[in-house]
Amino acid sequence: MPPGSPSDFWKPTPIGDPPAAREQPQIANVTVADLDQDGLLDVLVCDAGRRRLSWIRQSPKGVYTEQVLADIRGPAHVEAIDHDGDGDLDLLVADLGELFPSNQRIGSVIILENAGGGRFIRHVAAEGLPRVADVRGGDLDGDGDQDLAVAAFGYDQGQTLWLENRGNWTYVVHVLQELSGAVNVIVADFDRNGTLDIAALISQEWEEIWIFENAGGGRFTPRLAWGSSNADFGSSWLAPVDLDRDGDIDLLYSNGDAFDYAPANSRPWHGVQWLENLGANTFALHRIGDLSGASSPVAFDADQDGDLDVAVVSAYNAWTDPAALSLIWLENNGRQQFTMHAIAHAPTHLITLAAADLDGDGAPDLVTGGMHISAPYDRISRVTLWMNRGQAR
Amino acid sequence: MAKRGRSEPASPKHTQRAKAGAALVLLLVAGVLVVAYRPIRESRYRSRLPTVPAFSHEPAALRDYVENADRVARASPTSANSVAALGVAYHANLFYDQADRAYALATELGGDWRWAYFRALVHEVRGDAAAVATALQDVVARAPEFSPAWWRLGEAEFKLGRRDAAIAAFERARSLPEPPAEPWPGAPARKAAAPVAAYAALGLARAALAAGNAEQARQVLERVMATSPAFGPGMRLLATAYTSLGRAGDAERAVRRADRLPGYDPYVDPSFVMLARESRNPTFLLQQAAAADAGTNGAWREFMIRRALELAPENADALQELATLLRVLRRFDEALVLFRRLEQRVPDDPRIPADIGRCLSGLRRYDEAEQVLRRALANLDDANTRYDLGLVLDRTGRPAEAISEYKLALARNPTHRDALNNLGVTFARAGRLAEAAAQFERLVAADPANPDAHTNLGAILLSTGHPDRAAQEFGAALEIDPGNTVARDALAKTNFPKKPADSAGQPPSLR
Numbered sequence: 043m044p045p046g047s048p049s050d051f052w053k054p055t056p057i058g059d060p061p062a063a064r065e066q067p068q069i070a071n072v073t074v075a076d077l078d079q080d081g082l083l084d085v086l087v088c089d090a091g092r093r094r095l096s097w098i099r100q101s102p103k104g105v106y107t108e109q110v111l112a113d114i115r116g117p118a119h120v121e122a123i124d125h126d127g128d129g130d131l132d133l134l135v136a137d138l139g140e141l142f143p144s145n146q147r148i149g150s151v152i153i154l155e156n157a158g159g160g161r162f163i164r165h166v167a168a169e170g171l172p173r174v175a176d177v178r179g180g181d182l183d184g185d186g187d188q189d190l191a192v193a194a195f196g197y198d199q200g201q202t203l204w205l206e207n208r209g210n211w212t213y214v215v216h217v218l219q220e221l222s223g224a225v226n227v228i229v230a231d232f233d234r235n236g237t238l239d240i241a242a243l244i245s246q247e248w249e250e251i252w253i254f255e256n257a258g259g260g261r262f263t264p265r266l267a268w269g270s271s272n273a274d275f276g277s278s279w280l281a282p283v284d285l286d287r288d289g290d291i292d293l294l295y296s297n298g299d300a301f302d303y304a305p306a307n308s309r310p311w312h313g314v315q316w317l318e319n320l321g322a323n324t325f326a327l328h329r330i331g332d333l334s335g336a337s338s339p340v341a342f343d344a345d346q347d348g349d350l351d352v353a354v355v356s357a358y359n360a361w362t363d364p365a366a367l368s369l370i371w372l373e374n375n376g377r378q379q380f381t382m383h384a385i386a387h388a389p390t391h392l393i394t395l396a397a398a399d400l401d402g403d404g405a406p407d408l409v410t411g412g413m414h415i416s417a418p419y420d421r422i423s424r425v426t427l428w429m430n431r432g433q434a435r
Numbered sequence: 436m437a438k439r440g441r442s443e444p445a446s447p448k449h450t451q452r453a454k455a456g457a458a459l460v461l462l463l464v465a466g467v468l469v470v471a472y473r474p475i476r477e478s479r480y481r482s483r484l485p486t487v488p489a490f491s492h493e494p495a496a497l498r499d500y501v502e503n504a505d506r507v508a509r510a511s512p513t514s515a516n517s518v519a520a521l522g523v524a525y526h527a528n529l530f531y532d533q534a535d536r537a538y539a540l541a542t543e544l545g546g547d548w549r550w551a552y553f554r555a556l557v558h559e560v561r562g563d564a565a566a567v568a569t570a571l572q573d574v575v576a577r578a579p580e581f582s583p584a585w586w587r588l589g590e591a592e593f594k595l596g597r598r599d600a601a602i603a604a605f606e607r608a609r610s611l612p613e614p615p616a617e618p619w620p621g622a623p624a625r626k627a628a629a630p631v632a633a634y635a636a637l638g639l640a641r642a643a644l645a646a647g648n649a650e651q652a653r654q655v656l657e658r659v660m661a662t663s664p665a666f667g668p669g670m671r672l673l674a675t676a677y678t679s680l681g682r683a684g685d686a687e688r689a690v691r692r693a694d695r696l697p698g699y700d701p702y703v704d705p706s707f708v709m710l711a712r713e714s715r716n717p718t719f720l721l722q723q724a725a726a727a728d729a730g731t732n733g734a735w736r737e738f739m740i741r742r743a744l745e746l747a748p749e750n751a752d753a754l755q756e757l758a759t760l761l762r763v764l765r766r767f768d769e770a771l772v773l774f775r776r777l778e779q780r781v782p783d784d785p786r787i788p789a790d791i792g793r794c795l796s797g798l799r800r801y802d803e804a805e806q807v808l809r810r811a812l813a814n815l816d817d818a819n820t821r822y823d824l825g826l827v828l829d830r831t832g833r834p835a836e837a838i839s840e841y842k843l844a845l846a847r848n849p850t851h852r853d854a855l856n857n858l859g860v861t862f863a864r865a866g867r868l869a870e871a872a873a874q875f876e877r878l879v880a881a882d883p884a885n886p887d888a889h890t891n892l893g894a895i896l897l898s899t900g901h902p903d904r905a906a907q908e909f910g911a912a913l914e915i916d917p918g919n920t921v922a923r924d925a926l927a928k929t930n931f932p933k934k935p936a937d938s939a940g941q942p943p944s945l946r
Contacts, residue, residue, distance in 0.1 A: 269594030303725030305752035
């Protein structure tokens with residue numbers, strides 16, 4: 043569909059610690075969760091530049107204060123989930139070991155056990171892995187405890203794995219696939235057979251989405267759900283969502299990675315699509331928007347009209363062109379046909395995005411993080427809150 | 436004169452004249468139709484040509500080239516070649532929607548099968564595997580000997596989950612010869628990382644692995660590695676096959692070999708050389724440069740980047756790429772000039788002073804290098820810059836300071852290979868052999884495919900009276916690199932080890 047008018051109802055506000063003098067922030071991931079369960083949503087930040095996981099706590103309402111939770115060499119993703127079943131939120135952290143490409147087995151899976159009172163106990167679930175880009179929790183073998191699905195990106199050598207929880211913070215590693223470039227793993231019952239499957243987004247030269255069908259008891263069968271024969275497609279993010287609200291889990295998928303060669307921008311094939319779940323782990327791809335550098339799409343009802351819209355950031359765009367966009371949203375007309383609306387041209391280099399109603403006004407807000415690893419460096423940000431002023435309709 | 440009645444037959448002469456008149460009229464009508472139809476047909480095709488896009492920041496040469504191709508196509512809109520040339524102009528300059536339309540029209544006009552192939556390449560870039568497969572099925576029917584089309588068809592079919600069709604296409608690609616090179620006078624030859632048959636074998640092995648048939652994958656890959664021993668992706672997938680077969684030792688050895696081979700480079704058939712020749716787009720040219728491994732295609736890579744720079748002399752990405760390539764090729768003086776130019780263009784990029792320091796160090800201008808690297812560290816305190824400063828301090832006879840910097844590098848990246856190696860060497864030179872051994876142990880753990888790491892560790896072990904363990908390390912080095920003369924000579928010495936006391940104060944010979 044043709045582009046729509048720009049949207050001016052998003053009010054950006056930097057939150058957390060500002061960038062230090064001459065710092066070029068490298069925020070790999072932001073996640074929204076009420077970590078201290080005080081009724082106010084907080085923001086968790088994987089800061090690969092400062093090599094730490096931090097917590098931007100909202101307390102009192104509208105006041106955001108950042109504190110360090112853990113030093114981690116290459117934090118790539120964090121999921122807040124009650125891993126040990128004690129009622130509070132623990133943190134599953136994917137540790138690349140090093141942000142930049144490496145074949146060394148420097149990746150690890152770290153769990154920060156919530157001990158209450160803002161204290162966290164560090165457990166290393168697995169280490170010596172190819173660089174780990176994502177870890178998600180779910181009971182994969184049906185034994186009642188929570189296991190872990192792991193995307194070990196590596197570089198030339200990578201893996202998709204699951205870690206079987208054997209209790210007492212010990213895990214047994216099971217390799218599902220030996221392909222480099224695993225970006226995301228999603229744990230969901232895609233085929234609605236009562237067991238949790240794993241979807242893995244594989245980038246590098248493969249550019250594929252695999253579903254590991256769970257036959258129960260942790261027995262998985264790989265199935266190629268979608269693939270591109272463009273080895274430079276730039277797969278960047280995969281997220282689960284029932285976009286068409288038909289009761290099954292679809293996938294929201296962006297291709298916008300341009301980190302592999304210069305110029306890190308201007309790939310006209312980059313954009314956003316969703317994979318419609320057709321049942322039996324088959325999917326149909328639908329392109330919904332073009333955006334160079336597209337990353338981290340999230341589905342949310344931006345305009346409060348009852349259907350799911352999509353917001354996307356751009357990490358790699360032609361930033362010397364003032365018209366290059368860093369944040370857009372795609373308005374759903376209710377039939378999964380989307381109209382693109384510009385939100386922002388700056389800050390640039392936004393690689394991560396989360397959506398949630400942080401101020402409790404009923405309208406979902408956005409949180410973004412900046413990954414400034416290429417020029418220009420004149421419109422930088424660490425973490426930005428985009429307040430939805432509710433004028434979408 | 437009596438009038439001739441209606442039933443009166445016409446004279447033969449009159450009939451002839453009437454027929455001739457009718458024929459003339461018909462001819463005239465046909466002529467008029469032909470004359471009128473041609474512009475109507477042309478107008479119809481002209482209206483289907485893509486609209487020239489609104490240019491913004493593209494180089495003038497690109498705009499001129501595309502606009503000229505558009506003019507030619509509009510002048511001859513029913514000429515398949517003119518319309519296809521317009522498609523190439525768009526394709527080579529990253530206007531895929533327009534290229535798609537032009538190629539479709541050229542194919543409809545009865546053009547060469549190549550335009551259908553080029554259209555498939557456009558579908559491929561946009562990630563539409565179904566369209567790729569449909570287009571290529573037509574191409575291989577018209578050009579059954581063109582191996583790249585079969586290989587691409589196999590890839591598309593695999594992505595669509597049509598395994599049998601993929602296997603059939605890969606098998607066909609594997610059986611066909613390489614296509615002839617695209618001529619480009621004055622340009623360095625673009626060498627394929629491996630023949631298309633090797634890529635087809637990779638596809639076959641993937642299909643076998645996806646079906647759970649690791650043994651078949653192993654057989655296919657072992658054969659291809661015998662004929663294309665430098666094909667890194669093949670060796671890496673072979674490791675996966677070995678792992679699936681429970682052959683952990685073979686898998687580990689295959690990974691080590693793969694680590695020493697080039698990574699995945701996309702197969703570049705002659706069509707891409709043609710597109711590169713026709714491109715005026717710096718991004719496309721830099722993309723082609725990046726797809727060429729510097730070891731195999733360094734001259735081509737440099738040629739592509741320089742073409743990009745000719746089109747956009749102040750393009751910071753192109754400057755950065757060329758400067759980095761020249762530094763990697765150890766042409767430090769040329770690289771230095773470019774990095775300094777780049778620093779003017781992007782003064783806030785903290786990596787550029789570090790690169791300037793590296794070039795100065797490579798030119799042995801150590802005093803200047805130290806100054807620049809210390810300045811760089813103020814804004815980019817990372818492992819590489821600390822390592823580079825350590826190297827400069829080492830080379831200027833300040834081992835204690837060098838050790839300090841190497842340690843700082845390792846604090847930032849505990850598996851920094853060069854820092855681990857140089858720290859080990861510096862310790863060894865200072866006679867601190869236990870500390871040197873510890874560093875080399877760490878290096879071997881971090882980089883097991885590095886024969887020098889094994890050789891250096893072996894040398895230390897030999898010097899400290901551990902000939903058996905030393906022999907193991909030399910053996911490991913030789914397994915990775917059978918031509919490693921240092922390891923071979925050292926291995927011979929393990930049969931006559933010195934006592935530890937003999938070597939006291941005598942640092943071992945290290946790489």
